Amino acid sequence: MSQDIAGAAVAGQVAMVFDLNKCMGCQTCSIACKVLWTREEGEEHQWWMTVNTQPGQGTPKDWEDMGGGRKDGSPVTGHQPTRAEFGGGWEFNYDEVFYGGKGRSVHLKPTDKGDGTTRWGMNWDEDQGAGEYPNAYYFYLPRLCNHCTHPVCASACPTGAMYKRPQDGAVLRDEDLCQGSRFCMEACPYKKIYFNEARNVAQHCIMCFPRLEEGVAPACARQCPGRLTFVGMLSDPEGPIHKLVNEWEVALPLHPEYGTTPNVFYVPPLAPYRLNEDMSIDYETPRIPPEYLESLFGPKVHSALATMQGELDRVRAGGTSEILDTLIVYNWLDLFGPFTTDPGTLDRTPDKVAVSLTAKRTEPAGG
Amino acid sequence: MQVPEIVDDALDPADKAWAAVPSEKVPLVPVPIEEQPNEYIRTAWRTRPYGQTGEVDVAAVQRGERLLVRLEWDDSDEPNTEFLDGAGVFFPDAGDSGAPLTIGSHSAPVRLWAWRDRTPMQEALPAARELVASGPGAFRPAGLDAGDGENEGARPDAVSALSGGRWAVVIAGDLAPAAAAGRMGVVVWDGSNDERAGIGAVSPNWVPLTVK
Numbered sequence: 001m002s003q004d005i006a007g008a009a010v011a012g013q014v015a016m017v018f019d020l021n022k023c024m025g026c027q028t029c030s031i032a033c034k035v036l037w038t039r040e041e042g043e044e045h046q047w048w049m050t051v052n053t054q055p056g057q058g059t060p061k062d063w064e065d066m067g068g069g070r071k072d073g074s075p076v077t078g079h080q081p082t083r084a085e086f087g088g089g090w091e092f093n094y095d096e097v098f099y100g101g102k103g104r105s106v107h108l109k110p111t112d113k114g115d116g117t118t119r120w121g122m123n124w125d126e127d128q129g130a131g132e133y134p135n136a137y138y139f140y141l142p143r144l145c146n147h148c149t150h151p152v153c154a155s156a157c158p159t160g161a162m163y164k165r166p167q168d169g170a171v172l173r174d175e176d177l178c179q180g181s182r183f184c185m186e187a188c189p190y191k192k193i194y195f196n197e198a199r200n201v202a203q204h205c206i207m208c209f210p211r212l213e214e215g216v217a218p219a220c221a222r223q224c225p226g227r228l229t230f231v232g233m234l235s236d237p238e239g240p241i242h243k244l245v246n247e248w249e250v251a252l253p254l255h256p257e258y259g260t261t262p263n264v265f266y267v268p269p270l271a272p273y274r275l276n277e278d279m280s281i282d283y284e285t286p287r288i289p290p291e292y293l294e295s296l297f298g299p300k301v302h303s304a305l306a307t308m309q310g311e312l313d314r315v316r317a318g319g320t321s322e323i324l325d326t327l328i329v330y331n332w333l334d335l336f337g338p339f340t341t342d343p344g345t346l347d348r349t350p351d352k353v354a355v356s357l358t359a360k361r362t363e364p365a366g367g
Numbered sequence: 368m369q370v371p372e373i374v375d376d377a378l379d380p381a382d383k384a385w386a387a388v389p390s391e392k393v394p395l396v397p398v399p400i401e402e403q404p405n406e407y408i409r410t411a412w413r414t415r416p417y418g419q420t421g422e423v424d425v426a427a428v429q430r431g432e433r434l435l436v437r438l439e440w441d442d443s444d445e446p447n448t449e450f451l452d453g454a455g456v457f458f459p460d461a462g463d464s465g466a467p468l469t470i471g472s473h474s475a476p477v478r479l480w481a482w483r484d485r486t487p488m489q490e491a492l493p494a495a496r497e498l499v500a501s502g503p504g505a506f507r508p509a510g511l512d513a514g515d516g517e518n519e520g521a522r523p524d525a526v527s528a529l530s531g532g533r534w535a536v537v538i539a540g541d542l543a544p545a546a547a548a549g550r551m552g553v554v555v556w557d558g559s560n561d562e563r564a565g566i567g568a569v570s571p572n573w574v575p576l577t578v579k
């Protein structure tokens with residue numbers, strides 16, 4: 001019934017690269033996703049795409065201490081994040097302030113129904129970061145489901161509702177099969193699955209599969225004003241994702257030690273130089289501690305940063321860099337691989353919508 | 368267990384009709400850990416106690432084409448905000464001789480009527496569902512393969528009441544397959560212990576049903 005941990009055979013793997021040097025934490029991606037997918041009852045606290053300030057506790061709060069994933073060939077028992085740990089999805093005292101005659105004595109505030117949900121939110125510790133002035137540092141980390149090659153979420157699902165789609169490796173959930181048992185939420189080490197209480201099903205990022213099927217990039221990527229979110233097939237040798245990940249090795253998975261082989265990758269952040277006490281520039285000590293970046297992206301982060309720094313130095317000296325040209329993204333549509341269709345050009349009248357719009361599992365569960 | 372006929376509906380577990388129906392104490396044991404459906408669940412629950420609901424009082428009546436089963440058991444734990452209590456009864460195909468301990472198997476699935484308590488946000492959800500169970504937690508909505516979506520006609524009903532640390536639940540469904548099976552298994556999930564899917568307490572033996 002469970003998915004073989006070796007991962008299902010897929011014809012291709014859809015993947016993403018985020019260049020963290022360009023992310024400005026504007027949350028346009030999060031909002032694009034929220035508006036498109038999670039506006040119904042039971043989805044109030046769901047943010048399939050989140051952007052958090054690093055270092056930070058993230059969302060759900062302290063998710064990196066919640067277990068899940070695999071270690072030494074065995075699954076790691078995980079914690080199922082609670083509504084309070086995700087936080088958000090607040091209700092406000094509108095009635096009291098606007099209609100209860102207390103508009104002058106009571107201020108508008110979220111109402112915590114004793115469940116702690118107003119004590120955290122998806123971007124609660126924004127811009128706190130770490131370090132001391134003038135060498136404080138932080139960067140933004142956009143996160144969504146990694147559509148892992150070894151999806152432990154699917155391996156933990158007792159009903160076969162979660163599966164890796166053969167045509168593009170997107171990890172989906174057949175909601176007709178989901179019984180709301182939430183073992184997936186425990187098993188996912190990235191804590192990117194939410195529980196919809198109203199419908200008693202779990203939910204997570206679907207890689208905008210109905211858009212992919214029409215050649216349209218996922219909403220988070222297409223809406224990003226920072227030109228930093230690449231989408232494409234990982235194995236496409238001409239595509240920027242393959243080059244950044246496999247050829248140049250400057251894009252790395254988050255927490256590779258979690259053992260799920262993510263298909264979302266990050267170009268790690270270089271930071272401005274540190275300042276000495278006399279305000280002169282310290283060219284030697286990196287502002288973001290390399291050991292911190294290693295704790296996120298694994299030991300390969302050092303060579304990735306060295307490659308990036310080398311490319312920067314060469315360009316500054318008057319040379320050229322294919323890596324930097326790729327990351328600059330002179331042509332916006334170069335971000336989207338085979339998914340460059342403008343959704344505004346599609347005929348959306350109901351009888352013309354050809355995509356499946358369903359995550360129904362077609363091959364038998366247990367295969 | 369005799370399944371007497373009644374005239375008026377008795378879906379409410381407090382209905383006076385139940386006072387006249389003999390009940391039977393059915394012992395329950397944890398669904399075996401080695402039968403759990405995947406490595407994750409076996410790892411997460413191997414050292415964690417579950418399925419400790421020791422016994423359940425079971426009574427059953429028939430009314431027309433319906434079988435009504437009343438379950439009553441102790442549950443004095445503080446409720447948990449993540450998982451709610453649940454219970455179910457299940458029926459093998461006629462002639463199948465496997466044990467109820469695993470709640471069906473791939474080669475011999477059982478018909479499971481599963482009730483779960485609901486939160487206020489879940490008011491629109493049915494109180495009970497009919498599932499095809501082919502192992503602990505390997506549950507699939509009945510009728511799904513027949514067409515698009517769940518077969519509404521197969522949906523069982525349930526009414527539940529918690530009082531004085533005891534649950535009383537009546538689950539009702541189609542009599543014919545239950546009568547053909549001639550026996551029934553029982554499962555209880557203690558939500559305060561995060562029990563769901565194959566993590567629960569099950570009757571190790573079938574409860575025979577004598578239907579007229």
Ligand code: SF4
Nearest residue numbers: 145146147148153188
């Ligand atoms: S990130 Fe989590 S939910 Fe997404 S595929 Fe990986 S394990 Fe599954």
Ligand code: SF4
Nearest residue numbers: 023026027029224226
């Ligand atoms: S939309 Fe782009 S720049 Fe803005 S937070 Fe998301 S990834 Fe970063």
